[in-house]
Amino acid sequence: MNIKEKLDILSDAAKYDASCSSSGSSRQGKHGNTSSSGICHSWTPDGRCISLLKILLSNVCMFDCVYCLNRRSNDIRRATFTVDEIVKITTDFYKRNYIEGLFLSSAVFLSPDDTMRRMMEVAKKLRREKGFGGYIHLKSIPGASDELVEEAGRYADRLSVNIELPSNVSLNKLAPDKNKEDIFGSMSYIGKNYLENKEERKKHRKAPTFAPAGHSTQMIIGASPESDRQIVTLSSGLYDKFALKRVYYSAYIPINEDVRLPEPQIITPLLREHRLYQADWLLRFYNFKADEILPVTAPNLDVDFDPKTAWALRNYHQFPIEANTASYEWLLRVPGIGVQGAKRIVMARRHTSLDFSHLKKMGIVMKRARFFITCRGHILDNLRTSPQMIAMTLKPKKSVEDTQLLLKI
Ligand code: SF4
Structure with a gap:
Protein backbone atom coordinates (compact mmCIF):
# COMPACT_ATOMS: atom_id res chain seq x y z
CA MET A 1 0.00 0.00 0.00
CA ASN A 2 1.44 3.39 -0.91
CA ILE A 3 1.69 6.34 1.44
CA LYS A 4 -1.21 8.21 -0.21
CA GLU A 5 -3.56 5.28 0.35
CA LYS A 6 -2.43 5.03 3.96
CA LEU A 7 -3.03 8.74 4.39
CA ASP A 8 -6.57 8.42 3.03
CA ILE A 9 -7.39 5.57 5.43
CA LEU A 10 -5.67 6.94 8.51
CA SER A 11 -6.81 10.54 8.22
CA ASP A 12 -10.38 9.37 7.70
CA ALA A 13 -10.09 7.04 10.72
CA ALA A 14 -8.89 9.94 12.89
CA LYS A 15 -11.92 12.13 12.29
CA TYR A 16 -13.90 10.75 15.25
CA ASP A 17 -11.41 12.07 17.77
CA ALA A 18 -12.51 15.48 19.04
CA SER A 19 -9.80 16.03 21.61
CA CYS A 20 -7.54 18.24 19.63
CA SER A 21 -9.01 21.72 19.66
CA SER A 22 -6.75 24.39 20.87
CA SER A 23 -5.97 26.02 24.10
CA GLY A 24 -2.66 26.85 25.00
CA SER A 25 0.98 26.89 24.43
CA SER A 26 3.47 28.62 22.30
CA ARG A 27 6.68 27.14 21.08
CA GLN A 28 9.33 29.28 19.52
CA GLY A 29 10.44 27.28 16.54
CA LYS A 30 12.74 27.48 13.63
CA HIS A 31 9.78 27.94 11.36
CA GLY A 32 7.84 30.34 13.53
CA ASN A 33 5.34 29.97 16.33
CA THR A 34 2.37 27.78 16.57
CA SER A 35 -0.12 27.62 19.36
CA SER A 36 -2.14 24.72 20.56
CA SER A 37 -3.60 21.65 19.11
CA GLY A 38 -6.51 20.70 16.81
CA ILE A 39 -8.13 18.76 14.03
CA CYS A 40 -7.51 20.01 10.53
CA HIS A 41 -8.75 23.44 11.44
CA SER A 42 -8.81 24.62 14.98
CA TRP A 43 -8.82 27.90 16.86
CA THR A 44 -6.22 29.27 19.19
CA PRO A 45 -7.28 31.08 22.36
CA ASP A 46 -6.70 34.39 20.57
CA GLY A 47 -9.12 33.36 17.83
CA ARG A 48 -6.50 32.42 15.26
CA CYS A 49 -7.41 29.54 13.03
CA ILE A 50 -4.65 26.96 12.71
CA SER A 51 -4.50 23.81 10.68
CA LEU A 52 -3.11 20.50 11.87
CA LEU A 53 -2.46 17.21 10.25
CA LYS A 54 -4.74 14.82 12.12
CA ILE A 55 -3.98 11.16 11.53
CA LEU A 56 -3.76 7.79 13.17
CA LEU A 57 -0.48 5.93 13.26
CA SER A 58 -2.48 2.75 12.76
CA ASN A 59 -6.09 1.61 12.64
CA VAL A 60 -5.12 -1.98 13.35
CA CYS A 61 -6.49 -2.51 16.84
CA MET A 62 -6.14 -5.33 19.31
CA PHE A 63 -9.13 -3.98 21.26
CA ASP A 64 -12.81 -4.28 20.50
CA CYS A 65 -14.57 -1.17 21.79
CA VAL A 66 -18.20 -1.53 20.81
CA TYR A 67 -18.70 2.03 19.51
CA CYS A 68 -15.51 2.28 17.44
CA LEU A 69 -15.07 1.95 13.71
CA ASN A 70 -11.55 0.56 14.17
CA ARG A 71 -12.50 -2.19 16.58
CA ARG A 72 -10.89 -5.53 15.99
CA SER A 73 -14.11 -7.24 14.89
CA ASN A 74 -14.95 -4.73 12.12
CA ASP A 75 -14.12 -5.69 8.57
CA ILE A 76 -12.51 -2.47 7.32
CA ARG A 77 -9.43 -1.52 5.34
CA ARG A 78 -6.46 -1.41 7.69
CA ALA A 79 -3.18 0.46 7.43
CA THR A 80 -0.20 1.38 9.57
CA PHE A 81 2.29 4.17 8.96
CA THR A 82 5.95 3.73 9.64
CA VAL A 83 7.56 6.35 11.82
CA ASP A 84 9.50 7.71 8.85
CA GLU A 85 6.37 8.00 6.73
CA ILE A 86 4.64 10.22 9.30
CA VAL A 87 7.77 12.31 9.74
CA LYS A 88 8.00 12.79 5.99
CA ILE A 89 4.35 13.72 5.48
CA THR A 90 4.39 16.12 8.41
CA THR A 91 7.55 17.93 7.36
CA ASP A 92 6.46 18.08 3.72
CA PHE A 93 3.08 19.56 4.64
CA TYR A 94 4.65 21.92 7.14
CA LYS A 95 7.22 23.26 4.69
CA ARG A 96 4.44 23.88 2.18
CA ASN A 97 2.46 25.73 4.86
CA TYR A 98 -0.44 23.29 4.63
CA ILE A 99 -0.29 22.68 8.38
CA GLU A 100 1.04 24.24 11.54
CA GLY A 101 1.30 21.04 13.50
CA LEU A 102 0.47 17.39 13.99
CA PHE A 103 -2.24 15.62 15.94
CA LEU A 104 -1.24 11.98 16.15
CA SER A 105 -3.45 9.31 17.62
CA SER A 106 -3.58 5.57 17.09
CA ALA A 107 -5.46 2.37 17.61
CA VAL A 108 -3.73 -0.03 19.99
CA PHE A 109 -1.40 -1.70 17.53
CA LEU A 110 0.38 -4.84 18.84
CA SER A 111 0.57 -3.49 22.41
CA PRO A 112 0.18 -0.17 24.27
CA ASP A 113 3.97 0.08 24.63
CA ASP A 114 4.67 -0.69 21.00
CA THR A 115 2.15 1.93 19.84
CA MET A 116 3.35 4.55 22.29
CA ARG A 117 6.97 3.93 21.35
CA ARG A 118 6.27 4.54 17.67
CA MET A 119 4.31 7.70 18.39
CA MET A 120 7.05 8.98 20.66
CA GLU A 121 9.62 8.19 17.93
CA VAL A 122 7.65 10.33 15.47
CA ALA A 123 7.76 13.32 17.78
CA LYS A 124 11.41 12.72 18.66
CA LYS A 125 12.49 12.53 15.04
CA LEU A 126 10.49 15.60 14.11
CA ARG A 127 12.06 17.66 16.86
CA ARG A 128 15.58 16.27 16.90
CA GLU A 129 16.29 15.40 13.29
CA LYS A 130 14.00 17.75 11.40
CA GLY A 131 14.09 20.76 13.73
CA PHE A 132 10.29 20.80 13.59
CA GLY A 133 8.95 23.81 15.49
CA GLY A 134 5.26 23.17 14.87
CA TYR A 135 2.67 22.02 17.35
CA ILE A 136 2.57 18.34 18.31
CA HIS A 137 -0.33 16.71 20.13
CA LEU A 138 0.16 13.02 20.89
CA LYS A 139 -2.50 10.69 22.12
CA SER A 140 -1.10 8.73 25.03
CA ILE A 141 -2.07 5.07 25.05
CA PRO A 142 -3.44 3.92 28.42
CA GLY A 143 -1.31 1.11 29.79
CA ALA A 144 1.88 2.31 28.09
CA SER A 145 4.89 2.47 30.37
CA ASP A 146 5.64 5.67 32.26
CA GLU A 147 9.10 5.91 30.65
CA LEU A 148 7.60 6.12 27.17
CA VAL A 149 5.00 8.66 28.23
CA GLU A 150 7.67 10.72 29.93
CA GLU A 151 9.80 10.68 26.78
CA ALA A 152 6.81 11.54 24.58
CA GLY A 153 6.07 14.52 26.82
CA ARG A 154 9.58 15.86 26.18
CA TYR A 155 8.78 16.32 22.49
CA ALA A 156 5.02 16.94 22.42
CA ASP A 157 3.24 20.17 23.23
CA ARG A 158 0.22 18.31 24.47
CA LEU A 159 -0.61 14.76 25.51
CA SER A 160 -4.09 13.38 25.90
CA VAL A 161 -5.61 10.21 27.26
CA ASN A 162 -9.19 9.44 26.29
CA ILE A 163 -11.44 8.62 29.20
CA GLU A 164 -13.94 7.42 26.58
CA LEU A 165 -17.03 6.91 28.74
CA PRO A 166 -18.45 8.73 31.75
CA SER A 167 -18.57 5.78 34.16
CA ASN A 168 -16.71 2.62 34.96
CA VAL A 169 -19.86 0.56 34.36
CA SER A 170 -20.15 1.92 30.81
CA LEU A 171 -16.43 1.48 30.20
CA ASN A 172 -16.66 -2.19 31.18
CA LYS A 173 -19.69 -2.66 28.99
CA LEU A 174 -18.64 -0.77 25.86
CA ALA A 175 -14.84 -0.91 25.99
CA PRO A 176 -14.21 -4.24 27.74
CA ASP A 177 -10.48 -4.35 26.91
CA LYS A 178 -9.85 -1.04 28.65
CA ASN A 179 -9.80 -0.34 32.35
CA LYS A 180 -10.09 2.75 34.43
CA GLU A 181 -6.85 2.04 36.33
CA ASP A 182 -4.80 2.37 33.13
CA ILE A 183 -6.67 5.49 32.01
CA PHE A 184 -6.51 7.29 35.36
CA GLY A 185 -2.97 6.02 35.92
CA SER A 186 -1.81 7.68 32.69
CA MET A 187 -3.71 10.88 33.45
CA SER A 188 -2.26 11.03 36.91
CA TYR A 189 1.28 10.47 35.65
CA ILE A 190 0.98 13.14 32.96
CA GLY A 191 -0.71 15.62 35.29
CA LYS A 192 1.97 15.16 37.96
CA ASN A 193 4.82 15.53 35.47
CA TYR A 194 3.18 18.55 33.86
CA LEU A 195 2.86 20.37 37.18
CA GLU A 196 6.35 19.43 38.33
CA ASN A 197 7.81 20.57 35.03
CA LYS A 198 5.97 23.87 35.29
CA GLU A 199 7.54 24.47 38.69
CA GLU A 200 10.96 23.37 37.49
CA ARG A 201 10.79 25.77 34.57
CA LYS A 202 9.97 28.65 36.88
CA LYS A 203 13.31 28.01 38.58
CA HIS A 204 15.32 27.00 35.53
CA ARG A 205 14.02 28.56 32.36
CA LYS A 206 16.11 26.28 30.20
CA ALA A 207 14.89 23.05 31.80
CA PRO A 208 13.43 20.70 29.18
CA THR A 209 9.67 20.97 28.76
CA PHE A 210 7.08 18.30 29.44
CA ALA A 211 3.85 18.74 27.45
CA PRO A 212 3.83 22.53 27.97
CA ALA A 213 0.26 22.83 26.62
CA GLY A 214 -0.88 20.36 29.27
CA HIS A 215 -3.11 17.36 28.77
CA SER A 216 -6.70 16.78 27.77
CA THR A 217 -9.24 14.00 27.41
CA GLN A 218 -12.28 13.09 25.40
CA MET A 219 -15.59 11.65 26.56
CA ILE A 220 -18.23 10.13 24.33
CA ILE A 221 -21.69 11.43 25.16
CA GLY A 222 -24.87 9.52 24.49
CA ALA A 223 -23.49 6.01 23.93
CA SER A 224 -24.26 5.28 27.59
CA PRO A 225 -27.02 6.43 29.94
CA GLU A 226 -25.17 8.84 32.29
CA SER A 227 -26.89 12.16 33.05
CA ASP A 228 -25.31 15.55 32.37
CA ARG A 229 -24.88 15.90 36.13
CA GLN A 230 -22.76 12.74 36.24
CA ILE A 231 -20.72 13.94 33.26
CA VAL A 232 -20.08 17.46 34.55
CA THR A 233 -19.29 16.15 38.05
CA LEU A 234 -16.77 13.75 36.54
CA SER A 235 -15.17 16.54 34.48
CA SER A 236 -14.94 18.76 37.51
CA GLY A 237 -13.14 15.97 39.39
CA LEU A 238 -10.76 15.42 36.46
CA TYR A 239 -9.83 19.11 36.37
CA ASP A 240 -9.21 19.15 40.10
CA LYS A 241 -7.42 15.85 40.40
CA PHE A 242 -5.30 15.63 37.30
CA ALA A 243 -4.77 19.29 36.34
CA LEU A 244 -6.38 18.66 32.95
CA LYS A 245 -6.51 21.54 30.51
CA ARG A 246 -9.61 20.43 28.69
CA VAL A 247 -12.30 17.81 28.63
CA TYR A 248 -13.73 17.36 25.14
CA TYR A 249 -17.23 16.05 24.67
CA SER A 250 -18.05 14.09 21.59
CA ALA A 251 -21.69 13.36 20.73
CA TYR A 252 -21.98 9.65 20.03
CA ILE A 253 -22.23 8.80 16.35
CA PRO A 254 -23.79 5.42 15.61
CA ILE A 255 -21.31 3.55 13.42
CA ASN A 256 -21.68 -0.04 14.59
CA GLU A 257 -24.72 -2.12 15.36
CA ASP A 258 -24.53 -3.88 18.68
CA VAL A 259 -27.09 -4.72 21.34
CA ARG A 260 -24.94 -2.93 23.91
CA LEU A 261 -25.31 0.36 22.01
CA PRO A 262 -28.34 2.67 21.81
CA GLU A 263 -30.76 1.99 18.96
CA PRO A 264 -29.31 3.56 15.78
CA GLN A 265 -32.29 5.92 15.50
CA ILE A 266 -31.54 7.38 18.96
CA ILE A 267 -29.38 10.30 18.03
CA THR A 268 -27.40 12.38 20.52
CA PRO A 269 -28.29 16.02 19.76
CA LEU A 270 -25.38 18.31 19.03
CA LEU A 271 -27.12 20.73 21.36
CA ARG A 272 -26.29 18.42 24.27
CA GLU A 273 -22.61 18.54 23.36
CA HIS A 274 -22.86 22.34 23.05
CA ARG A 275 -24.53 22.72 26.46
CA LEU A 276 -21.87 20.50 28.06
CA TYR A 277 -19.18 22.76 26.65
CA GLN A 278 -21.01 25.76 28.11
CA ALA A 279 -21.21 24.03 31.50
CA ASP A 280 -17.54 23.12 31.25
CA TRP A 281 -16.75 26.78 30.60
CA LEU A 282 -18.58 27.72 33.79
CA LEU A 283 -16.45 25.24 35.73
CA ARG A 284 -13.18 26.51 34.33
CA PHE A 285 -13.66 30.26 34.09
CA TYR A 286 -16.69 31.27 36.17
CA ASN A 287 -15.98 29.52 39.48
CA PHE A 288 -19.14 27.44 39.34
CA LYS A 289 -19.29 24.08 41.07
CA ALA A 290 -20.75 21.09 39.25
CA ASP A 291 -23.45 20.86 41.91
CA GLU A 292 -24.59 24.41 41.23
CA ILE A 293 -24.82 23.92 37.48
CA LEU A 294 -26.62 20.59 37.78
CA PRO A 295 -28.23 20.00 41.19
CA VAL A 296 -29.87 16.68 42.00
CA THR A 297 -33.22 18.27 41.14
CA ALA A 298 -32.07 19.23 37.61
CA PRO A 299 -29.70 16.47 36.45
CA ASN A 300 -29.75 17.42 32.77
CA LEU A 301 -28.88 20.67 31.06
CA ASP A 302 -31.73 22.84 29.86
CA VAL A 303 -32.50 22.71 26.16
CA ASP A 304 -33.80 26.28 26.04
CA PHE A 305 -31.31 28.13 28.23
CA ASP A 306 -27.55 28.16 28.54
S1 SF4 B 1 -8.74 1.04 21.51
FE1 SF4 B 1 -10.95 0.97 21.25
S2 SF4 B 1 -11.47 3.11 20.71
FE2 SF4 B 1 -9.26 2.89 20.39
S3 SF4 B 1 -9.07 2.34 18.24
FE3 SF4 B 1 -9.13 0.42 19.38
S4 SF4 B 1 -11.27 -0.19 19.36
FE4 SF4 B 1 -11.17 1.97 18.80
Missing part, protein backbone atom coordinates in the same frame (compact mmCIF):
# COMPACT_ATOMS: atom_id res chain seq x y z
CA PRO A 307 -26.42 26.74 31.92
CA LYS A 308 -25.70 30.15 33.47
CA THR A 309 -29.12 31.54 32.60
CA ALA A 310 -30.74 28.31 33.84
CA TRP A 311 -28.82 28.66 37.11
CA ALA A 312 -29.82 32.36 37.47
CA LEU A 313 -33.48 31.52 36.89
CA ARG A 314 -33.35 28.80 39.54
CA ASN A 315 -31.66 31.24 41.92
CA TYR A 316 -33.60 34.37 41.09
CA HIS A 317 -34.08 35.14 44.80
CA GLN A 318 -30.41 36.16 44.86
CA PHE A 319 -30.91 38.83 42.19
CA PRO A 320 -30.79 41.62 41.14
CA ILE A 321 -27.28 42.61 42.12
CA GLU A 322 -25.88 46.13 41.92
CA ALA A 323 -23.32 46.70 39.17
CA ASN A 324 -21.52 49.38 41.17
CA THR A 325 -20.87 47.27 44.25
CA ALA A 326 -21.21 43.55 43.43
CA SER A 327 -18.08 41.46 43.69
CA TYR A 328 -16.31 40.29 40.54
CA GLU A 329 -17.41 36.72 41.35
CA TRP A 330 -21.06 37.78 41.45
CA LEU A 331 -20.82 39.84 38.28
CA LEU A 332 -19.60 36.68 36.56
CA ARG A 333 -22.83 34.98 37.55
CA VAL A 334 -25.05 37.47 35.76
CA PRO A 335 -26.36 36.14 32.42
CA GLY A 336 -25.03 38.40 29.68
CA ILE A 337 -21.85 39.33 31.56
CA GLY A 338 -18.73 37.43 30.54
CA VAL A 339 -15.22 37.45 31.96
CA GLN A 340 -14.19 40.50 29.92
CA GLY A 341 -17.40 42.35 30.77
CA ALA A 342 -17.00 41.69 34.50
CA LYS A 343 -13.40 42.91 34.39
CA ARG A 344 -14.43 46.06 32.51
CA ILE A 345 -17.15 46.81 35.06
CA VAL A 346 -14.74 46.41 37.99
CA MET A 347 -12.18 48.69 36.29
CA ALA A 348 -14.66 51.35 35.18
CA ARG A 349 -16.49 51.73 38.49
CA ARG A 350 -13.25 52.81 40.18
CA HIS A 351 -13.60 56.08 38.30
CA THR A 352 -17.32 56.61 37.89
CA SER A 353 -20.73 55.51 39.05
CA LEU A 354 -22.03 53.21 36.32
CA ASP A 355 -25.40 53.45 34.62
CA PHE A 356 -26.94 51.18 31.98
CA SER A 357 -25.50 53.17 29.09
CA HIS A 358 -22.01 52.44 30.44
CA LEU A 359 -22.79 48.73 30.59
CA LYS A 360 -24.03 48.72 27.00
CA LYS A 361 -20.84 50.39 25.84
CA MET A 362 -18.83 47.70 27.63
CA GLY A 363 -20.48 45.03 25.53
CA ILE A 364 -22.74 43.63 28.26
CA VAL A 365 -25.61 41.70 26.67
CA MET A 366 -28.42 43.76 28.16
CA LYS A 367 -31.11 41.58 26.64
CA ARG A 368 -30.25 39.04 29.34
CA ALA A 369 -28.41 41.06 32.00
CA ARG A 370 -31.23 43.64 32.44
CA PHE A 371 -33.28 41.16 34.51
CA PHE A 372 -30.50 40.44 36.96
CA ILE A 373 -28.70 43.71 37.61
CA THR A 374 -29.31 47.21 38.90
CA CYS A 375 -27.36 50.43 38.31
CA ARG A 376 -27.42 53.05 41.05
CA GLY A 377 -30.22 51.05 42.64
CA HIS A 378 -32.49 51.14 39.58
CA ILE A 379 -33.72 48.29 37.42
CA LEU A 380 -33.65 49.02 33.70
CA ASP A 381 -37.01 50.44 32.54
CA ASN A 382 -38.39 49.66 36.01
CA LEU A 383 -38.63 46.08 34.82
CA ARG A 384 -40.09 44.11 37.71
CA THR A 385 -40.82 40.57 36.88
CA SER A 386 -40.63 36.91 37.91
CA PRO A 387 -38.38 34.03 36.84
CA GLN A 388 -41.33 32.58 34.91
CA MET A 389 -41.81 35.81 32.96
CA ILE A 390 -38.08 36.11 32.31
CA ALA A 391 -37.99 32.52 31.09
CA MET A 392 -40.84 33.28 28.69
CA THR A 393 -39.07 36.41 27.43
CA LEU A 394 -35.69 34.74 26.99
CA LYS A 395 -36.90 31.43 25.65
CA PRO A 396 -35.55 31.23 22.12
CA LYS A 397 -37.91 31.04 19.19
CA LYS A 398 -36.83 27.89 17.38
CA SER A 399 -35.35 28.70 14.02
CA VAL A 400 -34.57 26.22 11.25
CA GLU A 401 -30.90 26.33 12.33
CA ASP A 402 -31.82 25.55 15.96
CA THR A 403 -33.87 22.58 14.86
CA GLN A 404 -30.93 21.36 12.81
CA LEU A 405 -28.62 21.77 15.81
CA LEU A 406 -31.02 19.71 17.88
CA LEU A 407 -31.22 16.95 15.36
CA LYS A 408 -27.92 16.92 13.58
CA ILE A 409 -25.16 14.54 14.49
